[in-house]
Amino acid sequence: MPSPDLLALAVTLKMAALTTVILLLIGTPLAWYLAKMTSRFKVIIEAIVALPLVLPPTVLGFYLLIAFSPQHLPGEIWQQVTGQQLAFSFSAIVIGSVLYSLPFVVQPLQKAFEQLGDSLLEAGAMLGAGTIDRFFTIVLPLTKASFITAASLGFAHTVGEFGVILMIGGNIPGETRVLSIALFDHVEAFDYAKAHILAISLLIGSMILLASVYLLNLPSRKERE
Amino acid sequence: MNLSRLYTLLLISSLLCMSTSFASNDNTDSPLRIAVAANFTPVLKELLVEFHQKTDIKTQIISGATGALFLQIKHGAPFDIFISADSVRPKLLEQQNLILIDSRKTYAIGQLALLSMNNKAQLSDLASTPKYFAIANPDIAPYGKAAKQTLQHLGLWQQYQKSLITGININQTFAQVLSQAVNSGLVANSQLVINKLAGVVIPSSYHHPIEQQLVIVKNRNNIDHAKRLSQFLLSPKIQQKIVSFGYANNAFTRQLTQQERSNAKP
Numbered sequence: 001m002p003s004p005d006l007l008a009l010a011v012t013l014k015m016a017a018l019t020t021v022i023l024l025l026i027g028t029p030l031a032w033y034l035a036k037m038t039s040r041f042k043v044i045i046e047a048i049v050a051l052p053l054v055l056p057p058t059v060l061g062f063y064l065l066i067a068f069s070p071q072h073l074p075g076e077i078w079q080q081v082t083g084q085q086l087a088f089s090f091s092a093i094v095i096g097s098v099l100y101s102l103p104f105v106v107q108p109l110q111k112a113f114e115q116l117g118d119s120l121l122e123a124g125a126m127l128g129a130g131t132i133d134r135f136f137t138i139v140l141p142l143t144k145a146s147f148i149t150a151a152s153l154g155f156a157h158t159v160g161e162f163g164v165i166l167m168i169g170g171n172i173p174g175e176t177r178v179l180s181i182a183l184f185d186h187v188e189a190f191d192y193a194k195a196h197i198l199a200i201s202l203l204i205g206s207m208i209l210l211a212s213v214y215l216l217n218l219p220s221r222k223e224r225e
Numbered sequence: 226m227n228l229s230r231l232y233t234l235l236l237i238s239s240l241l242c243m244s245t246s247f248a249s250n251d252n253t254d255s256p257l258r259i260a261v262a263a264n265f266t267p268v269l270k271e272l273l274v275e276f277h278q279k280t281d282i283k284t285q286i287i288s289g290a291t292g293a294l295f296l297q298i299k300h301g302a303p304f305d306i307f308i309s310a311d312s313v314r315p316k317l318l319e320q321q322n323l324i325l326i327d328s329r330k331t332y333a334i335g336q337l338a339l340l341s342m343n344n345k346a347q348l349s350d351l352a353s354t355p356k357y358f359a360i361a362n363p364d365i366a367p368y369g370k371a372a373k374q375t376l377q378h379l380g381l382w383q384q385y386q387k388s389l390i391t392g393i394n395i396n397q398t399f400a401q402v403l404s405q406a407v408n409s410g411l412v413a414n415s416q417l418v419i420n421k422l423a424g425v426v427i428p429s430s431y432h433h434p435i436e437q438q439l440v441i442v443k444n445r446n447n448i449d450h451a452k453r454l455s456q457f458l459l460s461p462k463i464q465q466k467i468v469s470f471g472y473a474n475n476a477f478t479r480q481l482t483q484q485e486r487s488n489a490k491p
Contacts, residue, residue, distance in 0.1 A: 069300035091243040170302045171287045188263040
């Protein structure tokens with residue numbers, strides 16, 4: 001049996017990685033759609049995407065808890081389809097994280113797609129490239145930096161998430177107890193030594209992650225000249 | 226491969242990953258899940274050492290704010306026993322028929338203490354209103370309610386209004402005083418005992434007893450183990466140990482509350 005804090009680290013990394021993958025899969029088409037949208041309806045969708053930035057996490061967590069509980073429709077449907085309760089499960093904290101970190105992935109991608117312009121894509125289409133081809137040979141290389149930013153922001157924000165997970169996760173070891181909650185538990189239990197160790201490793205880990213992302217995004221010398 | 230097919234495949238596979246977890250969901254050997262109010266967690270951990278020596282029951286501690294744990298149990302959290310910091314939430318769970326009948330028991334009586342980090346606190350210090358004074362929120366935290374009653378008892382509640390810094394629970398209040406962000410405050414005596422700090426215990430006649438109760442959650446697999454933990458915590462020897470952690474004597478206060486009840490009846 002690994003130490004409780006290592007278990008929390010494993011849960012955290014798994015949750016953040018999975019959340020980032022799902023966010024990129026959902027966020028890319030959504031950002032593309034928003035970037036190309038001209039209708040006034042666009043502002044409503046943009047506002048909904050940005051809502052998690054404004055809503056206090058515990059408030060979002062409270063309503064998700066109600067939605068996920070077996071007494072209410074979303075939680076009931078989940079239980080009938082999967083045979084497992086949604087609230088207080090690993091799936092619940094991943095869904096919560098996807099909602100909570102959505103703006104951090106969608107917004108940088110949308111900005112990048114807006115700046116991309118249509119001329120290159122039209123040129124590609126004229127040369128006979130299909131949709132997939134154009135995405136992988138034109139869009140992706142040109143917006144690579146934004147994808148890296150979006151993924152790392154989504155990942156980092158999920159690692160640092162606390163309020164939502166505290167509400168819908170139930171703090172269960174090996175299932176929903178993540179690093180931020182383990183850290184909070186140590187502080188609440190006056191176990192400051194363990195809390196300091198966790199806090200400093202979280203700090204160093206995030207620092208390394210963010211610094212390497214910015215290093216990746218640093219234009220190479222050739223590009224600058 | 227077609228892009229949309231690749232996309233769907235990726236989405237489905239990541240959704241499938243969601244439902245797997247590290248801990249086995251094997252119910253036959255699942256540990257006893259104890260949801261415990263954060264301010265009792267350090268004490269419980271000490272007591273569990275002996276419980277583990279006596280029994281071979283595996284336990285898992287889920288520490289949190291009483292209000293949040295209550296809400297989670299109401300919405301189906303997989304906790305076997307709930308060790309609350311108050312008696313209000315256990316009563317509510319009982320009314321909602323979510324607990325085992327007759328499992329609601331008082332395991333500890335909280336004591337309030339005055340703590341000041343700058344000087345050695347004295348009860349007479351309370352008379353002069355400090356610039357800031359930390360108490361837990363009287364509306365949601367049992368120790369905050371007792372703090373309000375204490376200040377009311379001393380006739381100081383009105384003049385303290387502008388000085389009060391209210392924490393969401395007693396742990397936050399304790400942290401505020403400990404960090405010296407606030408000069409003094411009313412905290413739980415058990416916090417002083419665990420952290421080996423000196424303070425003044427507030428006479429329990431100044432406020433209603435802070436009854437801390439536990440309940441066993443209904444429809445769980447570990448009810449027998451939960452019963453054994455409940456019996457263990459209520460045994461005379463462990464009750465004495467709990468008192469040594471800075472709680473009031475349970476038997477004495479139980480008599481008091483019974484008297485109060487019989488006084489209140491006519």
